[in-house]
Amino acid sequence: MARHLITSAIPYINGVKHLGNLVGSQLPADLYARYLRARGHEVLFLCATDEHGTPAELAAAKAGKPVAEYCAEMWQVQSDLAEGFRLSFDHFGRSSSPQNHKLTQHFAKVLDKAGLIREVTEQQMYSVADGRFLPDRYIEGTCPNCGFESARGDQCDNCTKQLDPVDLIDPHSTISGSTDLEMRETKHLYLRQSAMKDQIEEWIDTRVGWPVLTTSIAKKWLTDGDGLQDRGITRDLDWGVPVQRGDEPWPGMEGKVFYVWFDAPIEYIACAQEWVDAGKGDDWARWWRTDKGAEDVRYTQFMGKDNVPFHTLSFPVTILGSGEPWKLVDYIKSFNYLNYDGGQFSTSRGRGVFMDQALEILPADYWRWWLLSNVPESSDSEFTWELFQTGVNKDLADVLGNFVSRVTKFCRSKFAEAVPAGGTPGEAEARLIADLSAKVAEYERHMEAIEIRKASSALRAAWVLGNEYLQEAAPWATIKEDPDKAAMQIRLALNLIRLYAILSAPFIPDAAAAMRAALNTDDAWPDDVASALQALPAGHAFAVPDNLFAKITDDQREDWQARFAGKRD
Numbered sequence: 001m002a003r004h005l006i007t008s009a010i011p012y013i014n015g016v017k018h019l020g021n022l023v024g025s026q027l028p029a030d031l032y033a034r035y036l037r038a039r040g041h042e043v044l045f046l047c048a049t050d051e052h053g054t055p056a057e058l059a060a061a062k063a064g065k066p067v068a069e070y071c072a073e074m075w076q077v078q079s080d081l082a083e084g085f086r087l088s089f090d091h092f093g094r095s096s097s098p099q100n101h102k103l104t105q106h107f108a109k110v111l112d113k114a115g116l117i118r119e120v121t122e123q124q125m126y127s128v129a130d131g132r133f134l135p136d137r138y139i140e141g142t143c144p145n146c147g148f149e150s151a152r153g154d155q156c157d158n159c160t161k162q163l164d165p166v167d168l169i170d171p172h173s174t175i176s177g178s179t180d181l182e183m184r185e186t187k188h189l190y191l192r193q194s195a196m197k198d199q200i201e202e203w204i205d206t207r208v209g210w211p212v213l214t215t216s217i218a219k220k221w222l223t224d225g226d227g228l229q230d231r232g233i234t235r236d237l238d239w240g241v242p243v244q245r246g247d248e249p250w251p252g253m254e255g256k257v258f259y260v261w262f263d264a265p266i267e268y269i270a271c272a273q274e275w276v277d278a279g280k281g282d283d284w285a286r287w288w289r290t291d292k293g294a295e296d297v298r299y300t301q302f303m304g305k306d307n308v309p310f311h312t313l314s315f316p317v318t319i320l321g322s323g324e325p326w327k328l329v330d331y332i333k334s335f336n337y338l339n340y341d342g343g344q345f346s347t348s349r350g351r352g353v354f355m356d357q358a359l360e361i362l363p364a365d366y367w368r369w370w371l372l373s374n375v376p377e378s379s380d381s382e383f384t385w386e387l388f389q390t391g392v393n394k395d396l397a398d399v400l401g402n403f404v405s406r407v408t409k410f411c412r413s414k415f416a417e418a419v420p421a422g423g424t425p426g427e428a429e430a431r432l433i434a435d436l437s438a439k440v441a442e443y444e445r446h447m448e449a450i451e452i453r454k455a456s457s458a459l460r461a462a463w464v465l466g467n468e469y470l471q472e473a474a475p476w477a478t479i480k481e482d483p484d485k486a487a488m489q490i491r492l493a494l495n496l497i498r499l500y501a502i503l504s505a506p507f508i509p510d511a512a513a514a515m516r517a518a519l520n521t522d523d524a525w526p527d528d529v530a531s532a533l534q535a536l537p538a539g540h541a542f543a544v545p546d547n548l549f550a551k552i553t554d555d556q557r558e559d560w561q562a563r564f565a566g567k568r569d
């Protein structure tokens with residue numbers, strides 16, 4: 001048994017997340033957490049809402065609410081949706097928590113002591129019309145790196161380059177649209193990332209087996225141009241973690257807050273503290289402090305590609321630079337983007353399908369299966385309603401659902417609602433067991449390597465093997481000449497359902513639970529396929545489950561296609 005700390009990139013608070021957000025961070029993290037738990041490992045799986053920064057203020061203003069109230073409400077909405085999608089977080093925290101405030105101020109203090117923070121008096125964009133400085137998303141313009149026209153003050157969403165508002169070409173205020181901007185003097189703290197460049201590079205070089213996407217993005221920002229740049233970590237805003245050195249005030253920095261990207265990853269740690277303070281755990285330090293038991297923890301992070309620079313560079317600078325024994329990430333699983341019907345998913349433009357809408361039209365498992373089996377792993381992938389319909393109907397309805405339904409109904413009608421006795425397995429069964437053993441081993445290997453598409457293919461192939469066996473064995477024909485043989489075939493097939501329930505649970509937890517409940521059985525992982533296929537003995541009672549998956553009809557598909565073509569309000 002090993003100990004696994006798993007975090008998903010923390011979803012931003014400014015609205016309901018879309019399916020791209022879900023498949024690019026929370027959902028694969030959940031898959032991995034569920035798999036590791038099923039294998040008997042000790043898992044702490046954490047996620048939280050990312051609540052600070054300008055977009056939260058903008059969204060709250062749009063909703064006509066104080067930002068704290070808006071964030072509290074949106075946290076509840078996101079938390080409920082996470083439950084709806086069966087995301088099995090041990091705790092879903094908030095980056096605005098008192099724990100995170102304290103810890104962020106603590107890191108600022110130790111980084112300052114280590115000489116890694118410098119105070120800079122600089123010129124910043126000030127909007128005369130708005131009467132305020134315009135940090136980050138309060139300003140947009142053209143990216144100097146790639147020419148993307150809606151680059152924000154802090155980062156270009158198109159090429160992932162981290163930006164400063166002064167870098168933008170043709171900038172304007174996103175509050176008023178005003179281009180009447182001028183430079184005014186203000187004072188800020190900078191994290192001296194450049195001083196840590198060699199150390200970070202060395203550390204990244206020791207991370208063997210990281211996905212190319214992760215290391216290539218990290219290397220790019222380490223070595224492009226003048227190399228890793230110092231980063232402003234404070235803002236002229238009201239909402240956020242007040243700039244302090246631990247509990248002490250920071251002279252000259254009154255009225256300023258830390259930049260959201262400084263405090264957001266620290267929430268991964270604070271979230272474990274929240275988990276303890278909520279009475280769900282008793283020791284956060286054994287997960288996070290290598291001097292307090294976290295030495296043997298394996299820490300895996302999940303995120304979309306635009307989050308990679310912050311997790312490979314900025315956050316490690318915070319951790320390493322502190323000189324304190326905090327746990328560093330062992331593996332970063334990053335994703336490309338899922339696109340929607342020929343364009344991008346976009347929260348700000350309301351484009352795509354959002355988590356609440358998805359659950360209104362279909363149960364979580366349908367989405368989980370399709371999204372995970374089409375996860376944008378080695379390149380961007382595309383959601384279309386046709387692909388979704390085909391994937392769900394073929395894999396879930398025709399293969400898995402149909403198998404479960406045929407086997408249980410046949411048994412009920414020809415034998416009883418109990419596993420039938422009689423018959424001896426022969427060559428066909430031995431072959432099936434050998435093939436399945438190989439598939440299960442393949443599935444485990446891919447899950448352990450977090451190769452999600454390959455794992456989903458192996459799982460699908462395991463389902464298909466059962467169908468092929470059933471087709472070939474044809475118990476509905478066998479029963480006429482050799483009822484004992486048919487009983488043996490059905491006994492095996494019922495055991496296959498149990499096996500599928502266990503293997504599939506990380507992908508489709510509700511259907512798996514329904515299968516297990518119908519079979520009245522446990523969820524012990526099949527260490528040996530042959531013996532797992534004897535877990536349900538003759539005489540074991542079961543119930544025919546309700547239809548597990550309904551097919552998506554062409555009418556439904558067309559209806560949804562039309563309904564989700566426009567802009568969400």
Ligand SMILES: Nc1ncnc2c1ncn2[C@@H]1O[C@H](COP(=O)(O)OP(=O)(O)OP(=O)(O)O)[C@@H](O)[C@H]1O
Binds near residue numbers: 009022346
């Ligand atoms: N289309 C996408 N496909 C896959 N992952 C995505 C996609 N868009 C965002 N992500 C990832 O989703 C996670 C949560 O994102 P976050 O809540 O910060 O929204 P975001 O990046 O601002 O997206 P958007 O701008 O569309 O709202 C991050 O890890 C991000 O990289």
Ligand SMILES: [Zn+2]
Binds near residue numbers: 143144147148159161
């Ligand atoms: Zn760009």
